[in-house]
Amino acid sequence: MKAAEKTRKIPTQRRSHATIEVVLEAAAQLLESAGEAGFNTNALAERAGVSVGTLYRYFPNKQAILAALGRREHDAYAAAHAAMRAGETGDLALDRAVIRTFLHAFGGRTKARRAAVAALLAHADPAELSAGYGPVEMSLVDADGAPLSPIAAFVLTRAVQGAMRAAVMEDADFLHSQEFEDELVRLGRLYLGHAAPKRRAPT
Amino acid sequence: MKAAEKTRKIPTQRRSHATIEVVLEAAAQLLESAGEAGFNTNALAERAGVSVGTLYRYFPNKQAILAALGRREHDAYAAAHAAMRAGETGDLALDRAVIRTFLHAFGGRTKARRAAVAALLAHADPAELSAGYGPVEMSLVDADGAPLSPIAAFVLTRAVQGAMRAAVMEDADFLHSQEFEDELVRLGRLYLGHAAPKRRAPT
Amino acid sequence: MKAAEKTRKIPTQRRSHATIEVVLEAAAQLLESAGEAGFNTNALAERAGVSVGTLYRYFPNKQAILAALGRREHDAYAAAHAAMRAGETGDLALDRAVIRTFLHAFGGRTKARRAAVAALLAHADPAELSAGYGPVEMSLVDADGAPLSPIAAFVLTRAVQGAMRAAVMEDADFLHSQEFEDELVRLGRLYLGHAAPKRRAPT
C-alpha cells in the first residue's frame, strides 16, 4: 500500500459512479459474512462482480475501501438522526423513536459496521470520527432543555448502543421484546432527568 | 489456522506457568506499540523472549493469543461488577470504585485494549460473553431494595459496559477523566432510582 | 492444507494452460532429482520458473500437485488398457504393445513415478481409482471369445497393473528389461487361456 488519494481518479467527476456503490455494497456483505479476516481484495472483487484491477481503479488500496465504507456508515447514521435534531425532547414518543432508530440501524450487519468503524478508527483522520455521532449528540438536551455536555452525550448514546449490541452479541432472546425496548427508553429518560416511565405489568 | 483448544496442553496443569503471562504481557505491549498490523508471531516471540515454537505450545494459533487478551479484558469487567455483589448498592463510593477499577484496568494501554476487545467480539462464542454476569445481575436491587428484573439488570450492566467499551474502542481522550467517571456513575444510579448525584462545576 | 478443489479456478477454461504442464514437468524433475524430501513449493516454483503464488493459482496445495502427477500415472495405465478395447485379444503383438506403452510411460523417471503413485494411493478416493477401467474390463474375452466375468476382468487388469506398479515402487532394475515385459505378457495370455508364449533363451 502506497500513499492514498481517497477515491482516485473519479471518472467523469461523478463520484456516484455505479461501480463504487457496487463495490461498497459488496464490501459490506463480505465483511458481514466473512469478518475482517476473510475480507480480501480477491474475494471482494469476485463478490462485487468486477476484477481486482477495477477495484484499484477506484480505490488506491484496500484500506481506502474500508475507510469509504466507514464514512458511508457514519453518513447514513447521521442522516437517520438529522430529522430529530431540534426535537422536543420531553416527548416520550420521540425518545422511543430514537431507540427504535438505533435498534434498526444496529439490526443488520453488525460485523460489517464494527469492522468498518474499526478501520476508520485505525486509519482515518481522527477528526473525521466524531462526524457521525456529532449531530445526534449535539441535539440531546436534558429535562430542563439544557444541552448535554459532550461526555454526557457520549455516555448516553454509547450506553444505549452498548446494551443493544450486547443483546445481539450474546444472542439474547428478548432482543425484540417490548420490555427490553421499554427498559432502554427508561434508561435514556432517567439519565436525561425525566420522570421514570411507569413499568407495565409483566406479560 | 485450524480449530482451537483455548490454551492447549497446559503443562503440569499449572496454568499459571509464567510463560503464558510473559507472552500476554508482550502481546499487550506489542499491540500497543505496533498496532494490530505489526502484531505478528515472530515479533511477539522476540518481544516475549521465547521462540515461536513456545508460542504455539501454549496457544493453538495467533487468534487465540488475541482472544486470551480479550478474555482478560472481559474478566476485568466481570471482576469490577463482581465487587458489587455483596455490596450495599446505595453506597455511592462503592459504585464509583467499581467504575474506576474498570477504567484503569489494562494499564491504560488503549490500543492493546481495543485490539483485544475486537478479538473477543470477533471470536468468542455468545455464551462465553455472558459468563460472569449472572451473579452480578441477580444481586442488583433498585433504590427501594427490590431486585431488578433480568432484563433490567442486563440493560444496566451492558449499558455501563458499552459506554466504557466505546470509549476504549473510539480512543476517547476523556477515558480517564473525572467527568466521564462521574457520568457513568450517574447513569447507573439514576437507572436504579437513586437521587442524581450532583454534577460538579466543570473544570 | 485445507480442503481442495482439484485444479482450482481453471482460468479461461483452457485447462491446457501451459503453466500447469510446466509445473507438473518441473515437479516430476524435482521429485526425480531431490526425492520427496526435497520436494517443496519454493524449490518447485523456482524450477518451474514461476512464482509460488502461481503454483497456488493452479493447485490448492502441495498435495494436489503430487496427486495430479499421480493421476497422470494412473491415466497412463488406463490409456494402456484402453488400447486393448477394440483390439483382437488374441493378437500377441498388441498385448505386448500395451505393456510396453505403460512401462515406458513417465519418461523412465522412477522416483517421480514412485512418489506420484504413493500420492495417488494416499489421497485419491476409491471411486476415482477404478475410473477408466470399466470399458476395458467389459471388452476382455478369453481364448474362446467368451467375455470374462467382472471379477476375472478385475483380477487380470489389476494383477498386471500391480506387477508393473511394484516394479516401479520397489525401484526394480529390470523394469525396462525384455524378460519383465515378456513375463507380464505371459501372465495375461495364460490367464485368458491362450497358449503360453515360449520363453526366450536367457540373455
Next chain:
Amino acid sequence: MKAAEKTRKIPTQRRSHATIEVVLEAAAQLLESAGEAGFNTNALAERAGVSVGTLYRYFPNKQAILAALGRREHDAYAAAHAAMRAGETGDLALDRAVIRTFLHAFGGRTKARRAAVAALLAHADPAELSAGYGPVEMSLVDADGAPLSPIAAFVLTRAVQGAMRAAVMEDADFLHSQEFEDELVRLGRLYLGHAAPKRRAPT
C-alpha cells in the same frame, strides 16, 4: 537428523526391550490412522505412552523408526511363508493357502505397511529390500518342478498382491468372496503352468 546407528544403545544388549515393541506397535497404529503425513514424533510418543526423549533413546531419528517398522513387516512376511518353502507345488490346497496367507497379511494396516515399506525403500540399504520377498520367491517352482526365474517370481507375487491390494483400495465388495479367491488361485496356477482349475457354477 544426523547419522544413524540403527537402534542405538540397546540397553542390556537385549534388543527385545519392551519399549521398542511398544513404540513400533504405536508407530504402526499411527501410520495406519494418520498416514505418513500425520506421523510425527510427538504424536508417536503420545500414542506409545512414552516421552519424545525416550524415543530418541532407542532410535537415532525418526527415519530409523520407520525403517525398523519396515524391517519388522518384512520379517513377519518372510516368517509366514517359511513353512511352505520346499512344498509340493502341485498341491492345490497349498496354493490356496498361499493366497489366503497373502490376503490375511494384507488384510490389516494397509497404510502402515505401505508407508513402512516406502520408508524402507526410500532410506534403507537397497540390498536389504529383497530380504522379505526373497524366500517366498525362491521357493516357487513351475508345474514341472523347475524354479521360477527371479523376474517370473516377482511378477507372480506382485501380480497376486496387486489384485488384492486393488480390491482393498477400490473398496471392492467382492474382496472376501469365493470367486475372487478362486480367480486369484487360477491366476497363480495358470502362470505356473498347471491346468486351469475348473470354474464353479456361479452362485
Next chain:
DNA sequence: GATGAATGAGAATTCATTCAT
C-alpha cells in the same frame, strides 16, 4: 533412565498490488 518444555530452521500458504493484453 525418563521427561517434556523449549528451540528455531524450514515449509506452506496468503493476498495486496501490478501491468501486459
Next chain:
DNA sequence: GATGAATGAATTCTCATTCAT
C-alpha cells in the same frame, strides 16, 4: 476502461531434535 494472471514479500505454523531437571 477493464481484466485477471502473475508476482513474491511476508506470515503463520510445524515438528525433529536437544538438554536441563
